[in-house]
Amino acid sequence: TAQDWPHADIAALNLVAIECLAAPDAPRLHRLAGLPDSAFEHDGQLTKRDVRAITLARLAPQPGELLWDVGAGCGSIGIEWMRAHPACRALAIEADEGRQGFIEHNRDALGVPGLQLVRGKAPMALEGLEQPDAIFIGGGVTREGVLDLCWASLRPGGRLVANAVTLQSELALAHFRERHGGELTRIHVAHAQPLGSFDTWRQALPITLLEVVKPVDA
DSSP, X not given: OGXXXXXXXXXXOSOOOOOOOOOTTOOOOOSSSOOOXXXXXXXXXXXOHHHHHHXXXXXXXXXXXXXXXXXXXXXXXXXXXXXXXXTOEEEEEEOOHHHHHHHHHHHHHTTXXXXXXXESOTTGGGTTOOXXXXXXXXXXXXXXXXXXXXXXXXXXXXXXXXXXXXXXXXXXXXXXXXXXXXXXXXXXXXXXXXXXXXXXXXXXXXXXXXXXXXXXXX
């Protein structure tokens, strides 16, 4: 097996035959949305598993479509978008240098090396990018111009999904919805965790999700 390969140097080969066998403890990384959080390297800036699955269901990836993942963090949304179908494409826009490294590692480790990293801060980094079929904004909705530029750049009929945690970002989504419509959803997720010799529910921060489809005649 590969882990027991004893040879440092071998003669040049003309043909290699490889049989892929997973180790007994290897993680099973399905192609459905919602990979385990442990599948990603991150610094805490990660759309968690349950919220990620809900978000991707709203984004609804289709073969050949392009996603902008704005404020990509560790790249989890763009990576899972591309894992949905081999023809799906994604741009991960991220300003933080450390998180850019996470994106590069995760895209290779999870089988989507074609995910394109755009180094920079929205909205400036969005100028001149290919028109997207869908946009996810995981961070930066309160930054001036981000929501408006994303909406202007989105192709007619495309989907925009944005997540908010703070009161300020939630208010920004509410004001955007007043102008452009869409649906707001509040997501509450709790996990059972130890409390002494018992278990109790630990509530994660609630997420406000905006989903809006751009009119075809826009």
